[in-house]
Amino acid sequence: MLLPKTSLLCLGLIFVFSSCQKDEPIPSLPQEVMVVPVHFPKAVYDFGNFPPDNKKVAIGRRLFYDELLSLDSTISCASCHNQSSAFSDGGRQVSSGINGAFGFRNAPALFNLAWKPLFMWDGGIVNLELQPIAPLTDAHEMSISLNQALGRLNSSTQYRSLFKEAFLQETISTQMLLVSFAQFLSSMVSYQSPYDDFYQGKEAALNAAQQRGLKIFRNNCHSCHSEPLLSDFSFRRNGLTITSLDSGRQRITLNIDDRGKFMVPSLRNISRTAPYMHDGRFETIDEVLENYMHPQNINQIDEAIGDGILLSVQEQSDLKEFLESLDDKQFLNDPKFSDPIN
Numbered sequence: 341m342l343l344p345k346t347s348l349l350c351l352g353l354i355f356v357f358s359s360c361q362k363d364e365p366i367p368s369l370p371q372e373v374m375v376v377p378v379h380f381p382k383a384v385y386d387f388g389n390f391p392p393d394n395k396k397v398a399i400g401r402r403l404f405y406d407e408l409l410s411l412d413s414t415i416s417c418a419s420c421h422n423q424s425s426a427f428s429d430g431g432r433q434v435s436s437g438i439n440g441a442f443g444f445r446n447a448p449a450l451f452n453l454a455w456k457p458l459f460m461w462d463g464g465i466v467n468l469e470l471q472p473i474a475p476l477t478d479a480h481e482m483s484i485s486l487n488q489a490l491g492r493l494n495s496s497t498q499y500r501s502l503f504k505e506a507f508l509q510e511t512i513s514t515q516m517l518l519v520s521f522a523q524f525l526s527s528m529v530s531y532q533s534p535y536d537d538f539y540q541g542k543e544a545a546l547n548a549a550q551q552r553g554l555k556i557f558r559n560n561c562h563s564c565h566s567e568p569l570l571s572d573f574s575f576r577r578n579g580l581t582i583t584s585l586d587s588g589r590q591r592i593t594l595n596i597d598d599r600g601k602f603m604v605p606s607l608r609n610i611s612r613t614a615p616y617m618h619d620g621r622f623e624t625i626d627e628v629l630e631n632y633m634h635p636q637n638i639n640q641i642d643e644a645i646g647d648g649i650l651l652s653v654q655e656q657s658d659l660k661e662f663l664e665s666l667d668d669k670q671f672l673n674d675p676k677f678s679d680p681i682n
């Protein structure tokens with residue numbers, strides 16, 4: 341499906357429309373809060389009573405980088421989600437939280453979250469606003485109670501005045517905290533890779549090998565890693581051996597049919613998000629492709645993979661080149677998402 345490249349739409353009625361000019365790069369849109377790329381489907385996050393605005397996004401960004409929100413003030417969200425790795429945990433199989441405690445899953449990349457219906461590898465969290473409660477309170481991550489976090493924020497004159505300006509309230513509440521996080525997280529939109537240009541009709545954005553790779557992708561991978569978000573957000577078994585450590589979607593539904601199913605991850609910025617899979621078991625794309633060609637768990641595998649997806653050496657090489665076209669350098673380097681203090 342090819343769509344004409346037209347102007348970006350901005351979400352919400354409060355936006356100053358003159359700031360939504362055609363093809364303008366993101367940083368020069370002063371009033372813009374969250375871009376909705378024309379070639380994306382409708383986002384699912386509901387801003388409810390709090391239409392997106394720059395002040396709340398700016399607070400969310402500050403909170404994301406602030407170690408104050410962990411019990412011993414050593415860990416921030418960004419400790420496990422760093423921008424140059426598309427907000428995954430650059431190279432680490434599992435992340436370490438306070439006191440060097442390790443979790444059991446690979447930190448996913450963070451972008452296009454306003455399009456996700458469910459969060460975490462097992463879909464255990466149903467709303468973007470509830471999401472930060474998990475890392476804040478998890479003993480392996482930031483290990484702080486919401487009351488403690490609010491106490492610290494309320495004793496900071498700086499945070500109090502920022503929140504007051506954004507929410508017109510004296511005391512920082514749980515809702516104000518969670519809404520600010522959700523607004524920053526939903527502003528992180530990745531949509532400017534060479535693949536996106538090609539998808540919108542710019543043929544020259546992909547070279548010949550990448551265009552061949554895209555065909556192979558559409559024949560073999562697209563049914564789960566659906567375009568243009570590169571995931572259909574369903575829970576599938578893609579042929580990995582299931583470990584007793586993690587039953588995936590079954591942990592949430594308690595349904596035996598869901599054992600070993602995990603949410604299909606988006607493949608955007610995939611060259612930056614190694615190691616791969618829910619437990620970071622593969623270090624390279626070659627290992628990932630090897631798993632699809634010779635899947636481990638044939639009995640319980642998704643029918644879209646069947647006995648395996650056989651690819652010639654040339655096809656593997658074309659497919660890998662295509663995957664590189666999913667890197668969105670604008671997103672990876674966008675100052676809008678970096679640490680506001682440094």
Ligand code: HEC
Nearest residue numbers: 416417420435436437445446447448459460461472475481
């Ligand atoms: C100690 C490392 C660590 C810290 C600190 C951390 N995270 Fe995460 N994050 C993870 C891991 C691991 C997962 C996947 C957990 C799972 O699937 O069970 C995750 C998942 C997420 C997701 C879900 C993404 C998706 O696509 O489903 C979001 C959003 C997120 N984190 C945001 C945050 C925010 C906001 C903070 C700070 C309040 C934070 N994280 C702090 C490691 C961390």
Ligand code: HEC
Nearest residue numbers: 560561564576578602603604605616617618628632642644
């Ligand atoms: C049946 C659905 C399905 C098909 C078809 C499929 N995948 Fe996946 N893919 C998944 C699921 C589910 C995961 C996550 C599995 C896990 O972590 O346990 C995944 C993970 C990945 C990852 C790791 C992403 C990350 O962030 O860790 C890559 C890379 C990948 N797939 C590439 C491909 C390619 C290339 C193809 C086509 C050759 C393909 N996939 C076909 C469902 C599928």
